[in-house]
Amino acid sequence: MLLCDIGNTSYHFLDGSREYKQDVKTFDPSSIKEKVYFICVNNTLHVRLKSLSNWIDLSEYIDKEKYYKTMGIDRIFAVESVSNGIIIDAGSAVTVDVVKNDEFMGGFIYPGIKAMQKTYENISPALAYSFNFECDLDIMPKNSQDAISYGYLKTLYCEVMSHQLPIILTGGNALEFKKIFPDAKIDTALIFHAMKKIIKENEDRLC
Known part of the structure; x- marks a missing residue:
């Protein structure tokens, strides 16, 4: 196949x-x-x-009625592969989608690492730092690199953790985000899992 x-x-x-x-x-x-x-x-x-x-x-x-009209098909398929969890797809943008009991509850889109770093750099060359994914999110920062890292990561961290669901990481920057979500599972093949599921559910129609 x-x-x-x-x-x-x-x-x-x-x-x-x-x-x-x-x-x-x-x-x-x-x-x-x-x-x-x-x-x-x-x-x-x-x-x-x-x-x-x-x-x-x-x-x-796919039953697209379960999703909003402009939702990307890649996000839809990632959601189709999960019964309960919060999916973080860390690519050029960071998408976060919540699934409970096989139902899509909603999601949001967050700037990707490169996009956000460029935003800080555009504000001032003095802010042209890479993000420190190992900064302590429980302590207010006292240096510039951790200050921009905290600003970017803490908001995302708090929102994700508030759902109290298993976290699944995928996308090119999954390993970086694993540093702030150490209990998360990395699965870069979510979409392929969903594709196999859809094929199995529609065997008669696909023959």
Whole structure:
């Protein structure tokens, strides 16, 4: 079974247990002749893939009424993979989604690490620090690096912890956020788990 999670910069494939990526600018999806189950956040590529009969869009098999209209399909699939928990997808943006008893309760979007660091730097070159994910969030900072780190991390930390749910981390910066959520589970394959679940639930329709 070949699965593919398509973003704005890459095709992320799972072939059995092997993961690999292809650049959206250079990869030709028509070069694959076997059946591919996919989701896609890239609108231009999505239109192109519709013309390839062996590329099966799994977003058509989701009950989108459970989610708000503009919610990204990648977030929806991450939520579909969890019964109870709070999902933190730490990428270029940080998305946080709450799931209780298989029901999506809502979520929010937070600036990613690079975006927020750039914001501080734009305010003043004196604030051009990297974030210290090991700063003590129980003590008010007394240096500039920890001051901006605290401002960024404490708000997110308090909101996430207030839900008292298991925390699942995914995305490129999951390891950094693990430092402030030490009990969290890292699972970078959440979307692939959901894709397998949707395929299993729709076996008759997908045959």
